Amino acid sequence: MIYEGKKKIWSDYQKEIPDDHWYYVRSCIRQNFFPASERMFTEITRGVLGRDIYETPHHTTCGGIAYHCDTIPQETAMTIVARQFALMTEAGYENYAPSCITSFGNYAEILETWREYPELEAKIREDLWKACRREFKKPKCLAHSSDLIYHWRDEIAAKARFRLVDRETGDALRIVEHIGCHYAKMFPSKGVGGAEYPYVLAGMIESWGGQVVDYPERRHCCGYGFRQYHVKANRGYCVGNTVKKFESMEPYHPDAIITNCPGCPYFLDRWQYVMAEQTGRTYGSDGFGIPVLTYEELAGLVLGYDPWDLGLQLHQVAVEPLLDKMGIKYDPQAKYLGVDRENLMRPQLPEHLKCF
Amino acid sequence: MDFGFGINRSSTIDLTKTDNGLFRRVCSEEPGARTCMACGSCSATCMASDLSGMSIRKVLLAMQRGQDIRHMLSKCMLCGKCTMVCPRGINTRRLVLTICRLYD
Numbered sequence: 001m002i003y004e005g006k007k008k009i010w011s012d013y014q015k016e017i018p019d020d021h022w023y024y025v026r027s028c029i030r031q032n033f034f035p036a037s038e039r040m041f042t043e044i045t046r047g048v049l050g051r052d053i054y055e056t057p058h059h060t061t062c063g064g065i066a067y068h069c070d071t072i073p074q075e076t077a078m079t080i081v082a083r084q085f086a087l088m089t090e091a092g093y094e095n096y097a098p099s100c101i102t103s104f105g106n107y108a109e110i111l112e113t114w115r116e117y118p119e120l121e122a123k124i125r126e127d128l129w130k131a132c133r134r135e136f137k138k139p140k141c142l143a144h145s146s147d148l149i150y151h152w153r154d155e156i157a158a159k160a161r162f163r164l165v166d167r168e169t170g171d172a173l174r175i176v177e178h179i180g181c182h183y184a185k186m187f188p189s190k191g192v193g194g195a196e197y198p199y200v201l202a203g204m205i206e207s208w209g210g211q212v213v214d215y216p217e218r219r220h221c222c223g224y225g226f227r228q229y230h231v232k233a234n235r236g237y238c239v240g241n242t243v244k245k246f247e248s249m250e251p252y253h254p255d256a257i258i259t260n261c262p263g264c265p266y267f268l269d270r271w272q273y274v275m276a277e278q279t280g281r282t283y284g285s286d287g288f289g290i291p292v293l294t295y296e297e298l299a300g301l302v303l304g305y306d307p308w309d310l311g312l313q314l315h316q317v318a319v320e321p322l323l324d325k326m327g328i329k330y331d332p333q334a335k336y337l338g339v340d341r342e343n344l345m346r347p348q349l350p351e352h353l354k355c356f
Numbered sequence: 357m358d359f360g361f362g363i364n365r366s367s368t369i370d371l372t373k374t375d376n377g378l379f380r381r382v383c384s385e386e387p388g389a390r391t392c393m394a395c396g397s398c399s400a401t402c403m404a405s406d407l408s409g410m411s412i413r414k415v416l417l418a419m420q421r422g423q424d425i426r427h428m429l430s431k432c433m434l435c436g437k438c439t440m441v442c443p444r445g446i447n448t449r450r451l452v453l454t455i456c457r458l459y460d
Binding site: 024122231232236237239240243274275277278279351 | 360361
Protein backbone atom coordinates (compact mmCIF):
# COMPACT_ATOMS: atom_id res chain seq x y z
CA MET A 1 0.00 0.00 0.00
CA ILE A 2 1.32 3.45 -0.92
CA TYR A 3 0.50 5.44 2.22
CA GLU A 4 1.02 8.86 0.60
CA GLY A 5 -1.43 7.92 -2.14
CA LYS A 6 -4.02 6.86 0.44
CA LYS A 7 -3.56 10.17 2.24
CA LYS A 8 -4.05 12.06 -0.99
CA ILE A 9 -7.29 10.17 -1.77
CA TRP A 10 -8.56 10.65 1.79
CA SER A 11 -7.91 14.41 1.56
CA ASP A 12 -10.54 14.54 -1.20
CA TYR A 13 -13.10 13.36 1.35
CA GLN A 14 -12.36 16.14 3.85
CA LYS A 15 -14.07 19.47 4.16
CA GLU A 16 -12.85 22.85 5.32
CA ILE A 17 -14.32 23.76 8.70
CA PRO A 18 -13.56 27.29 9.98
CA ASP A 19 -12.39 27.29 13.58
CA ASP A 20 -14.56 30.08 15.00
CA HIS A 21 -17.52 32.48 14.55
CA TRP A 22 -20.52 30.33 13.79
CA TYR A 23 -24.18 31.19 13.38
CA TYR A 24 -25.98 28.29 15.08
CA VAL A 25 -29.59 27.29 14.35
CA ARG A 26 -31.55 24.77 16.38
CA SER A 27 -33.71 21.90 15.21
CA CYS A 28 -37.52 21.88 15.37
CA ILE A 29 -37.74 18.56 17.17
CA ARG A 30 -34.49 17.82 18.97
CA GLN A 31 -35.35 19.98 21.96
CA ASN A 32 -38.45 17.91 22.56
CA PHE A 33 -36.75 14.55 22.13
CA PHE A 34 -33.38 15.19 23.78
CA PRO A 35 -33.81 18.54 25.51
CA ALA A 36 -30.28 19.07 26.80
CA SER A 37 -28.39 18.24 23.59
CA GLU A 38 -28.50 21.63 21.90
CA ARG A 39 -28.00 23.49 25.17
CA MET A 40 -24.98 21.27 25.78
CA PHE A 41 -23.63 22.15 22.35
CA THR A 42 -23.63 25.86 23.18
CA GLU A 43 -22.33 25.18 26.69
CA ILE A 44 -19.40 23.09 25.40
CA THR A 45 -18.52 25.28 22.43
CA ARG A 46 -18.81 28.61 24.28
CA GLY A 47 -18.00 27.67 27.87
CA VAL A 48 -15.47 24.85 27.51
CA LEU A 49 -13.91 25.58 24.11
CA GLY A 50 -14.32 29.38 24.18
CA ARG A 51 -15.72 29.75 20.66
CA ASP A 52 -18.08 32.42 19.31
CA ILE A 53 -21.42 30.73 18.66
CA TYR A 54 -24.32 33.08 17.88
CA GLU A 55 -28.04 32.27 18.11
CA THR A 56 -31.11 34.35 17.45
CA PRO A 57 -34.65 33.81 18.79
CA HIS A 58 -36.00 34.94 15.40
CA HIS A 59 -34.92 31.68 13.78
CA THR A 60 -37.80 29.42 12.63
CA THR A 61 -38.16 26.04 10.97
CA CYS A 62 -36.22 25.60 7.72
CA GLY A 63 -39.26 23.94 6.17
CA GLY A 64 -37.39 20.64 5.76
CA ILE A 65 -39.98 18.45 7.47
CA ALA A 66 -42.83 19.81 5.36
CA TYR A 67 -40.70 19.62 2.21
CA HIS A 68 -39.75 15.99 2.81
CA CYS A 69 -43.37 15.13 3.67
CA ASP A 70 -44.46 16.62 0.31
CA THR A 71 -46.67 19.25 1.93
CA ILE A 72 -44.82 22.35 0.65
CA PRO A 73 -43.00 22.94 -2.65
CA GLN A 74 -39.26 23.56 -2.66
CA GLU A 75 -39.72 27.24 -3.57
CA THR A 76 -41.50 27.78 -0.24
CA ALA A 77 -38.68 26.04 1.65
CA MET A 78 -36.22 28.19 -0.31
CA THR A 79 -37.88 31.43 0.80
CA ILE A 80 -37.88 30.26 4.43
CA VAL A 81 -34.19 29.39 4.10
CA ALA A 82 -33.48 32.73 2.43
CA ARG A 83 -34.93 34.44 5.52
CA GLN A 84 -32.64 32.37 7.78
CA PHE A 85 -29.65 33.45 5.69
CA ALA A 86 -30.87 37.08 5.97
CA LEU A 87 -30.88 36.77 9.77
CA MET A 88 -27.32 35.42 9.62
CA THR A 89 -26.24 38.28 7.34
CA GLU A 90 -27.83 40.87 9.63
CA ALA A 91 -25.98 39.35 12.62
CA GLY A 92 -22.67 39.69 10.75
CA TYR A 93 -21.82 35.99 10.42
CA GLU A 94 -20.68 33.97 7.40
CA ASN A 95 -20.50 30.41 8.75
CA TYR A 96 -23.80 28.61 9.16
CA ALA A 97 -24.21 25.59 11.46
CA PRO A 98 -27.61 23.85 11.64
CA SER A 99 -28.22 21.38 14.45
CA CYS A 100 -30.58 19.24 12.38
CA ILE A 101 -29.42 16.81 9.71
CA THR A 102 -32.49 17.35 7.57
CA SER A 103 -31.96 21.12 7.81
CA PHE A 104 -28.34 20.55 6.78
CA GLY A 105 -29.50 18.49 3.79
CA ASN A 106 -32.16 21.07 2.99
CA TYR A 107 -29.65 23.94 3.04
CA ALA A 108 -27.15 21.94 0.98
CA GLU A 109 -29.83 21.06 -1.58
CA ILE A 110 -31.03 24.64 -1.87
CA LEU A 111 -27.53 26.11 -2.22
CA GLU A 112 -26.74 23.51 -4.86
CA THR A 113 -30.02 24.27 -6.70
CA TRP A 114 -29.23 28.00 -6.66
CA ARG A 115 -25.76 27.29 -8.02
CA GLU A 116 -27.28 25.28 -10.83
CA TYR A 117 -30.20 27.67 -11.49
CA PRO A 118 -29.17 31.27 -10.63
CA GLU A 119 -32.45 32.60 -12.01
CA LEU A 120 -34.26 30.69 -9.26
CA GLU A 121 -32.06 32.30 -6.62
CA ALA A 122 -32.89 35.72 -8.10
CA LYS A 123 -36.60 34.92 -7.91
CA ILE A 124 -36.30 33.82 -4.26
CA ARG A 125 -34.38 37.02 -3.43
CA GLU A 126 -37.22 39.00 -4.97
CA ASP A 127 -39.86 36.96 -3.10
CA LEU A 128 -38.04 37.49 0.20
CA TRP A 129 -37.80 41.22 -0.38
CA LYS A 130 -41.53 41.43 -1.21
CA ALA A 131 -42.44 39.30 1.80
CA CYS A 132 -40.31 40.88 4.54
CA ARG A 133 -37.93 43.47 3.08
CA ARG A 134 -34.84 41.41 3.84
CA GLU A 135 -31.69 40.66 1.83
CA PHE A 136 -29.11 37.99 2.37
CA LYS A 137 -25.63 36.73 1.56
CA LYS A 138 -25.12 33.02 1.12
CA PRO A 139 -23.00 31.42 3.87
CA LYS A 140 -19.31 31.00 3.08
CA CYS A 141 -19.34 27.71 4.95
CA LEU A 142 -22.18 25.35 5.74
CA ALA A 143 -21.38 22.71 8.35
CA HIS A 144 -23.52 20.51 10.53
CA SER A 145 -23.02 21.06 14.27
CA SER A 146 -21.56 17.52 14.51
CA ASP A 147 -18.88 18.68 12.02
CA LEU A 148 -17.90 21.34 14.57
CA ILE A 149 -17.67 18.87 17.45
CA TYR A 150 -15.68 16.61 15.10
CA HIS A 151 -13.39 19.56 14.29
CA TRP A 152 -12.83 20.24 18.01
CA ARG A 153 -12.83 16.57 19.09
CA ASP A 154 -9.18 16.51 20.15
CA GLU A 155 -9.65 19.65 22.26
CA ILE A 156 -12.56 17.92 23.98
CA ALA A 157 -10.42 14.79 24.43
CA ALA A 158 -7.71 16.90 26.06
CA LYS A 159 -10.25 18.25 28.59
CA ALA A 160 -12.07 14.92 29.08
CA ARG A 161 -12.61 13.54 32.58
CA PHE A 162 -13.83 10.18 31.31
CA ARG A 163 -12.87 8.12 28.30
CA LEU A 164 -14.86 5.61 26.28
CA VAL A 165 -13.11 2.78 28.06
CA ASP A 166 -14.47 0.02 30.27
CA ARG A 167 -13.20 1.00 33.70
CA GLU A 168 -12.97 -2.61 34.92
CA THR A 169 -11.38 -4.32 31.93
CA GLY A 170 -9.55 -1.37 30.37
CA ASP A 171 -10.97 -2.28 26.95
CA ALA A 172 -12.22 0.36 24.55
CA LEU A 173 -16.02 0.55 24.55
CA ARG A 174 -17.63 -0.70 21.36
CA ILE A 175 -19.67 2.16 19.90
CA VAL A 176 -22.00 2.03 16.91
CA GLU A 177 -22.06 5.29 14.96
CA HIS A 178 -25.23 6.02 13.02
CA ILE A 179 -25.23 8.96 10.64
CA GLY A 180 -28.43 10.60 9.44
CA CYS A 181 -29.22 9.89 5.78
CA HIS A 182 -29.48 13.60 4.88
CA TYR A 183 -25.92 14.25 6.10
CA ALA A 184 -23.95 12.99 3.11
CA LYS A 185 -26.06 10.54 1.12
CA MET A 186 -27.58 13.39 -0.94
CA PHE A 187 -24.49 15.60 -1.33
CA PRO A 188 -21.42 13.50 -0.45
CA SER A 189 -18.99 16.40 -0.80
CA LYS A 190 -20.76 18.30 2.00
CA GLY A 191 -19.99 15.71 4.69
CA VAL A 192 -16.72 14.69 6.35
CA GLY A 193 -15.71 11.46 4.62
CA GLY A 194 -18.47 11.70 2.01
CA ALA A 195 -21.25 9.15 1.69
CA GLU A 196 -18.88 6.20 1.42
CA TYR A 197 -16.70 6.76 4.49
CA PRO A 198 -18.50 9.24 6.75
CA TYR A 199 -16.00 9.84 9.51
CA VAL A 200 -17.70 12.57 11.50
CA LEU A 201 -18.87 10.38 14.41
CA ALA A 202 -16.20 7.69 14.05
CA GLY A 203 -13.58 10.43 14.53
CA MET A 204 -15.18 11.47 17.83
CA ILE A 205 -15.36 7.87 19.08
CA GLU A 206 -11.72 7.17 18.26
CA SER A 207 -10.55 10.46 19.71
CA TRP A 208 -12.39 9.84 22.98
CA GLY A 209 -10.98 6.32 23.42
CA GLY A 210 -13.74 4.12 22.00
CA GLN A 211 -13.79 1.52 19.27
CA VAL A 212 -16.06 1.90 16.24
CA VAL A 213 -18.26 -1.12 15.49
CA ASP A 214 -18.41 -2.04 11.82
CA TYR A 215 -21.43 -4.20 11.04
CA PRO A 216 -23.24 -5.18 7.82
CA GLU A 217 -26.15 -2.74 8.06
CA ARG A 218 -24.03 0.18 9.29
CA ARG A 219 -25.27 2.57 6.62
CA HIS A 220 -28.89 1.43 6.66
CA CYS A 221 -31.54 4.05 7.48
CA CYS A 222 -32.90 4.12 11.05
CA GLY A 223 -36.35 3.65 9.52
CA TYR A 224 -37.84 7.09 10.17
CA GLY A 225 -37.91 8.31 6.58
CA PHE A 226 -40.62 10.97 7.11
CA ARG A 227 -43.30 9.52 4.81
CA GLN A 228 -42.92 6.08 6.37
CA TYR A 229 -43.42 7.20 9.93
CA HIS A 230 -45.92 10.02 9.49
CA VAL A 231 -48.49 7.66 7.99
CA LYS A 232 -49.42 5.31 10.81
CA ALA A 233 -50.22 2.43 8.46
CA ASN A 234 -46.59 2.52 7.27
CA ARG A 235 -44.98 2.34 10.70
CA GLY A 236 -44.56 -1.43 10.49
CA TYR A 237 -42.16 -0.79 7.61
CA CYS A 238 -40.43 1.92 9.65
CA VAL A 239 -39.80 -0.34 12.65
CA GLY A 240 -38.93 -3.22 10.28
CA ASN A 241 -35.88 -1.21 9.17
CA THR A 242 -34.86 -0.65 12.77
CA VAL A 243 -35.15 -4.38 13.50
CA LYS A 244 -32.86 -5.04 10.55
CA LYS A 245 -30.21 -2.71 11.98
CA PHE A 246 -30.41 -4.14 15.49
CA GLU A 247 -30.32 -7.75 14.27
CA SER A 248 -27.20 -6.85 12.31
CA MET A 249 -25.35 -5.01 15.10
CA GLU A 250 -26.31 -7.31 18.00
CA PRO A 251 -23.63 -10.00 17.37
CA TYR A 252 -20.94 -7.32 17.86
CA HIS A 253 -22.26 -6.50 21.38
CA PRO A 254 -22.16 -2.71 21.13
CA ASP A 255 -22.04 -0.75 24.40
CA ALA A 256 -23.81 2.29 22.93
CA ILE A 257 -24.99 3.94 19.75
CA ILE A 258 -24.30 7.59 18.88
CA THR A 259 -26.07 9.56 16.19
CA ASN A 260 -26.03 13.05 14.68
CA CYS A 261 -29.62 13.30 13.46
CA PRO A 262 -32.78 14.40 15.31
CA GLY A 263 -34.88 11.44 14.19
CA CYS A 264 -32.34 8.59 14.38
CA PRO A 265 -31.65 8.64 18.15
CA TYR A 266 -35.36 8.99 18.80
CA PHE A 267 -36.32 6.00 16.71
CA LEU A 268 -33.36 3.80 17.59
CA ASP A 269 -34.13 4.51 21.27
CA ARG A 270 -37.94 4.37 21.35
CA TRP A 271 -38.32 1.54 18.87
CA GLN A 272 -36.35 -0.72 21.22
CA TYR A 273 -39.33 -0.45 23.56
CA VAL A 274 -41.78 -1.17 20.71
CA MET A 275 -39.73 -4.14 19.52
CA ALA A 276 -39.49 -5.52 23.05
CA GLU A 277 -43.25 -5.15 23.63
CA GLN A 278 -44.13 -6.78 20.31
CA THR A 279 -41.57 -9.57 20.20
CA GLY A 280 -40.14 -9.76 23.72
CA ARG A 281 -36.70 -9.27 22.18
CA THR A 282 -34.06 -6.94 23.65
CA TYR A 283 -30.66 -6.27 22.12
CA GLY A 284 -28.44 -5.23 25.04
CA SER A 285 -27.15 -7.54 27.77
CA ASP A 286 -29.26 -8.85 30.70
CA GLY A 287 -32.57 -7.65 29.27
CA PHE A 288 -31.42 -4.06 28.79
CA GLY A 289 -31.45 -2.26 25.47
CA ILE A 290 -28.48 -0.61 23.75
CA PRO A 291 -28.24 3.02 24.98
CA VAL A 292 -28.60 5.58 22.19
CA LEU A 293 -26.97 8.98 22.68
CA THR A 294 -26.60 12.14 20.68
CA TYR A 295 -22.99 13.24 20.06
CA GLU A 296 -23.50 16.26 22.37
CA GLU A 297 -24.64 13.95 25.17
CA LEU A 298 -21.58 11.75 24.64
CA ALA A 299 -19.32 14.82 24.60
CA GLY A 300 -21.00 15.98 27.82
CA LEU A 301 -20.40 12.58 29.44
CA VAL A 302 -16.69 12.49 28.58
CA LEU A 303 -16.34 16.07 29.82
CA GLY A 304 -17.83 15.02 33.16
CA TYR A 305 -21.28 16.63 33.14
CA ASP A 306 -23.93 15.08 35.40
CA PRO A 307 -25.89 12.51 33.30
CA TRP A 308 -29.20 13.86 34.56
CA ASP A 309 -28.21 17.42 33.56
CA LEU A 310 -27.65 15.97 30.08
CA GLY A 311 -31.27 14.78 30.05
CA LEU A 312 -30.37 11.11 29.90
CA GLN A 313 -33.37 10.26 32.12
CA LEU A 314 -35.59 11.08 29.14
CA HIS A 315 -34.18 8.21 27.11
CA GLN A 316 -36.32 5.09 26.82
CA VAL A 317 -33.35 2.72 27.08
CA ALA A 318 -31.57 2.78 30.44
CA VAL A 319 -28.15 4.45 30.20
CA GLU A 320 -26.94 3.29 33.63
CA PRO A 321 -25.04 0.22 32.30
CA LEU A 322 -22.99 2.53 30.05
CA LEU A 323 -22.36 5.00 32.90
CA ASP A 324 -21.20 2.14 35.13
CA LYS A 325 -18.79 0.89 32.46
CA MET A 326 -17.32 4.38 32.01
CA GLY A 327 -17.07 4.82 35.78
CA ILE A 328 -19.33 7.87 35.83
CA LYS A 329 -20.89 8.53 39.25
CA TYR A 330 -24.60 9.34 39.33
CA ASP A 331 -27.35 9.59 41.90
CA PRO A 332 -30.13 7.06 41.08
CA GLN A 333 -32.53 8.95 43.35
CA ALA A 334 -32.02 12.14 41.35
CA LYS A 335 -32.83 10.54 37.99
CA TYR A 336 -36.34 11.90 37.79
CA LEU A 337 -35.62 15.28 39.32
CA GLY A 338 -35.57 18.06 36.78
CA VAL A 339 -34.18 21.57 36.83
CA ASP A 340 -34.38 23.09 40.36
CA ARG A 341 -34.96 19.55 41.74
CA GLU A 342 -38.53 19.61 40.48
CA ASN A 343 -40.07 16.12 40.54
CA LEU A 344 -40.60 14.91 36.97
CA MET A 345 -42.43 11.82 38.32
CA ARG A 346 -41.29 8.28 37.75
CA PRO A 347 -42.63 6.79 34.51
CA GLN A 348 -44.36 3.43 34.25
CA LEU A 349 -41.67 0.90 33.40
CA PRO A 350 -41.96 -1.39 30.36
CA GLU A 351 -42.73 -5.06 30.73
CA HIS A 352 -39.93 -6.52 28.63
CA LEU A 353 -37.24 -3.85 28.29
CA LYS A 354 -35.31 -3.54 31.53
CA CYS A 355 -35.20 0.04 32.84
CA PHE A 356 -34.71 1.87 36.13
CA MET B 357 -49.50 -3.98 23.79
CA ASP B 358 -51.35 -2.90 20.65
CA PHE B 359 -49.55 -0.04 18.93
CA GLY B 360 -51.88 -0.07 15.94
CA PHE B 361 -49.12 -1.41 13.71
CA GLY B 362 -46.87 -4.47 13.60
CA ILE B 363 -43.30 -5.06 12.45
CA ASN B 364 -42.90 -5.68 8.72
CA ARG B 365 -40.62 -8.59 7.93
CA SER B 366 -37.53 -7.84 5.91
CA SER B 367 -37.55 -9.11 2.34
CA THR B 368 -33.80 -9.73 2.51
CA ILE B 369 -32.79 -13.29 1.62
CA ASP B 370 -29.80 -14.56 3.54
CA LEU B 371 -28.35 -17.23 1.26
CA THR B 372 -26.21 -18.59 4.09
CA LYS B 373 -29.36 -19.54 5.98
CA THR B 374 -31.58 -20.81 3.16
CA ASP B 375 -32.06 -24.47 2.26
CA ASN B 376 -31.59 -24.93 -1.48
CA GLY B 377 -31.37 -28.73 -1.23
CA LEU B 378 -34.34 -29.20 -3.56
CA PHE B 379 -32.64 -27.12 -6.26
CA ARG B 380 -29.47 -29.21 -6.00
CA ARG B 381 -31.45 -32.47 -6.19
CA VAL B 382 -33.38 -31.20 -9.21
CA CYS B 383 -30.15 -30.18 -10.94
CA SER B 384 -28.63 -33.60 -10.40
CA GLU B 385 -31.57 -35.13 -12.34
CA GLU B 386 -32.12 -32.22 -14.76
CA PRO B 387 -28.70 -30.54 -15.28
CA GLY B 388 -30.31 -28.23 -17.84
CA ALA B 389 -31.87 -26.28 -14.97
CA ARG B 390 -28.44 -24.78 -14.24
CA THR B 391 -28.26 -23.29 -17.74
CA CYS B 392 -31.33 -21.08 -17.23
CA MET B 393 -30.37 -17.43 -17.80
CA ALA B 394 -33.69 -16.07 -16.47
CA CYS B 395 -34.63 -14.49 -19.81
CA GLY B 396 -38.34 -14.88 -19.02
CA SER B 397 -39.37 -16.39 -22.38
CA CYS B 398 -41.09 -19.22 -20.50
CA SER B 399 -43.10 -16.74 -18.42
CA ALA B 400 -44.00 -14.70 -21.49
CA THR B 401 -45.46 -17.66 -23.29
CA CYS B 402 -47.02 -19.40 -20.30
CA MET B 403 -50.81 -19.69 -20.54
CA ALA B 404 -51.19 -19.89 -16.77
CA SER B 405 -48.78 -17.05 -15.98
CA ASP B 406 -51.10 -14.07 -16.42
CA LEU B 407 -53.78 -15.43 -14.16
CA SER B 408 -51.88 -17.47 -11.60
CA GLY B 409 -48.34 -16.14 -11.32
CA MET B 410 -46.85 -19.43 -12.54
CA SER B 411 -43.40 -18.98 -14.03
CA ILE B 412 -40.57 -21.47 -14.56
CA ARG B 413 -38.10 -18.63 -14.13
CA LYS B 414 -39.62 -17.73 -10.75
CA VAL B 415 -39.78 -21.38 -9.73
CA LEU B 416 -36.04 -21.83 -10.36
CA LEU B 417 -35.18 -18.60 -8.52
CA ALA B 418 -37.43 -19.46 -5.58
CA MET B 419 -35.87 -22.94 -5.30
CA GLN B 420 -32.39 -21.38 -5.11
CA ARG B 421 -33.67 -19.11 -2.33
CA GLY B 422 -35.29 -21.97 -0.45
CA GLN B 423 -38.78 -20.47 -0.86
CA ASP B 424 -42.11 -22.25 -1.22
CA ILE B 425 -43.05 -23.05 -4.85
CA ARG B 426 -46.02 -25.35 -4.34
CA HIS B 427 -48.57 -22.65 -5.25
CA MET B 428 -46.85 -22.05 -8.59
CA LEU B 429 -46.30 -25.68 -9.55
CA SER B 430 -49.93 -26.58 -9.04
CA LYS B 431 -50.91 -24.06 -11.74
CA CYS B 432 -48.83 -25.62 -14.54
CA MET B 433 -50.99 -27.24 -17.24
CA LEU B 434 -48.04 -29.04 -18.87
CA CYS B 435 -48.89 -27.53 -22.27
CA GLY B 436 -45.19 -27.41 -23.21
CA LYS B 437 -45.12 -23.93 -24.78
CA CYS B 438 -42.24 -22.93 -22.51
CA THR B 439 -40.20 -25.87 -23.76
CA MET B 440 -40.65 -24.68 -27.33
CA VAL B 441 -39.40 -21.13 -26.66
CA CYS B 442 -36.55 -21.78 -24.22
CA PRO B 443 -33.36 -20.44 -25.92
CA ARG B 444 -31.27 -22.79 -23.78
CA GLY B 445 -33.28 -25.81 -24.81
CA ILE B 446 -34.24 -26.77 -21.29
CA ASN B 447 -36.91 -29.45 -21.20
CA THR B 448 -39.09 -27.38 -18.90
CA ARG B 449 -42.09 -29.75 -18.94
CA ARG B 450 -39.94 -32.59 -17.71
CA LEU B 451 -38.33 -30.16 -15.25
CA VAL B 452 -41.75 -29.36 -13.74
CA LEU B 453 -42.59 -33.04 -13.41
CA THR B 454 -39.19 -33.73 -11.79
CA ILE B 455 -39.67 -30.91 -9.31
CA CYS B 456 -43.17 -32.20 -8.45
CA ARG B 457 -41.80 -35.70 -7.87
CA LEU B 458 -38.90 -34.52 -5.72
CA TYR B 459 -40.99 -31.94 -3.87
CA ASP B 460 -43.17 -34.60 -2.28
